[in-house]
Amino acid sequence: MRTIAGFVARLLLGVARRRWPLSIRDGRVDEWRAEIHVLAAERRWWRMLGFAASLAVTRPALKPRHALTMDRRAVLTGTMLLLGPVAGLVLAYVGMFLMGLGLFGLLAFGLLLWCGGLLCAYAGANGAMMRRWAALPAVLLPCLAVVLYLPEFGVAGYRTLTRPTLLWAGLMVLLLIVVGLLPRPVSWWIGYAAAVAAAWVAVTWAVWLYAGVVRLDTSYAWLWFPASLLEIDIGPGPSGVDGSVLPGWFVVWDFTEIYPTTLLALGVYAVAYLIGVREHRGNVPEAVVSARS
Amino acid sequence: MRITVPVARVLSALVGDPEVDRYGLDLMGATGLPSGTLYPILQRLQGAGWVDARWEDIDPVVSGRPARRYYRLTAVGVTEARQALAELHAQTSPSRARSSARRRARISARPGVTGSAT
Numbered sequence: 001m002r003t004i005a006g007f008v009a010r011l012l013l014g015v016a017r018r019r020w021p022l023s024i025r026d027g028r029v030d031e032w033r034a035e036i037h038v039l040a041a042e043r044r045w046w047r048m049l050g051f052a053a054s055l056a057v058t059r060p061a062l063k064p065r066h067a068l069t070m071d072r073r074a075v076l077t078g079t080m081l082l083l084g085p086v087a088g089l090v091l092a093y094v095g096m097f098l099m100g101l102g103l104f105g106l107l108a109f110g111l112l113l114w115c116g117g118l119l120c121a122y123a124g125a126n127g128a129m130m131r132r133w134a135a136l137p138a139v140l141l142p143c144l145a146v147v148l149y150l151p152e153f154g155v156a157g158y159r160t161l162t163r164p165t166l167l168w169a170g171l172m173v174l175l176l177i178v179v180g181l182l183p184r185p186v187s188w189w190i191g192y193a194a195a196v197a198a199a200w201v202a203v204t205w206a207v208w209l210y211a212g213v214v215r216l217d218t219s220y221a222w223l224w225f226p227a228s229l230l231e232i233d234i235g236p237g238p239s240g241v242d243g244s245v246l247p248g249w250f251v252v253w254d255f256t257e258i259y260p261t262t263l264l265a266l267g268v269y270a271v272a273y274l275i276g277v278r279e280h281r282g283n284v285p286e287a288v289v290s291a292r293s
Numbered sequence: 294m295r296i297t298v299p300v301a302r303v304l305s306a307l308v309g310d311p312e313v314d315r316y317g318l319d320l321m322g323a324t325g326l327p328s329g330t331l332y333p334i335l336q337r338l339q340g341a342g343w344v345d346a347r348w349e350d351i352d353p354v355v356s357g358r359p360a361r362r363y364y365r366l367t368a369v370g371v372t373e374a375r376q377a378l379a380e381l382h383a384q385t386s387p388s389r390a391r392s393s394a395r396r397r398a399r400i401s402a403r404p405g406v407t408g409s410a411t
Contacts, residue, residue: 016329027362028332034349034359035318035328041358051318051328058329060336 005045009036009052016055088265093258160209161259168202168263175267176274187275195267200225203260228260294341296377299326303334304374307344307366314347314363335364343370 013036017029032055039048175198179191200222208221294300306323307315315323321331338344345367349360366374 024336030359031317031362032328032332034361035316037358038318038361051321054327054329055332056329058327058333060329060333 005049006040009040009048012049012052012056016052016058019055019059088269089258089262160213161206164202164206164209165263167205168198168267171198171201172267172270176270179271179274191271191275192268195271196264199260199263199267202263203228206259225260229264294337294343294373294377296381299324299330300334300338301378301381302326303331303338304343304366304378307364308371308374308378311366311371314365316349316361316363320364338370341370343367343373345370 013029013032016032017025020028032052035051036048039045039051172195175191175194179187179194182190203225204222207224208218211218211221296304302324303320303326306320317328317331317335320326320335321328324331326334335344335346339346343366344364346362346364348362351358351360353359
């Protein structure tokens, strides 16, 4: 009991320690350890655990909080990096649903995308990874998720998405480096336009590859990205896939599904993340920036 | 200094005998407050200059335990604590309900004292 209770109490004090300001936390821990030692000597295990647990679960309201602590920033950044790709996929699904509603749906989707990008940028700007290169995992993680996820469909054609997705990731990395060097007003426009262009290139290549696999006319490939977003029925003519005659655009549509909207959502997310981080750093006093660097 | 009920309990325990050093566990027992509430209050009282803290003067090797930290009200703290507790008592006393309404206006005008127990 003594060993277990002591171990748990030490763990709890470690958690409690991180809640206090750096300048006083060591003194506080010494003080708590002295009390814990007395309680342990008196074999008051539950009292000892209660003492440590109360400290661990209570946030010390020493003064009004003006900024996020490092702990919260780390948790927030980790959460956003994990939830960002998921949010991108959810947005893509929601966007597909809304686009079925026509022009209103498209506008609503654009608004959702915009709000999502802003939210992600805001969360990222308050994150612990206050570096420009922090945008790279924001791009590469979703990219890896897409590359690993799509072949799970088990359809041979979907494997053709891997190379275009890697191309898109490479373009996004270059784009983010360039956006990071551009001045503020230009970086917004160029960043989002280039994110659209990168998605367009990747989707065009993917459709071109797949159309070749199913022996369709590849000359429509470059139109597929805007057509899929605007839900315009364009594309190659009838095909004889699976022994039946289907409209070619239907076959390609079935293949690409959420691919264009996913790339677009993730690209916008990455650009918004990078710009958000950069602008946040621009608003932080020099001393703080140098301390973080 | 914002005088909340937990703060008032700590002040009450300390002002009972201002010459005696109190330590964390001791104050927890006297106030009934958990450690997570007590230590932030002690830190705030220290910051306000009402409480002074010092380490116990022992040799941990000889004593067989780490040194404790002792707390005691400062001279300013004794005065302020007594005044704050008196005002709090005046506000919460049922027999003085009428007069407390008048006093409340004066108390709330004092800088640093909210005059309400939360």
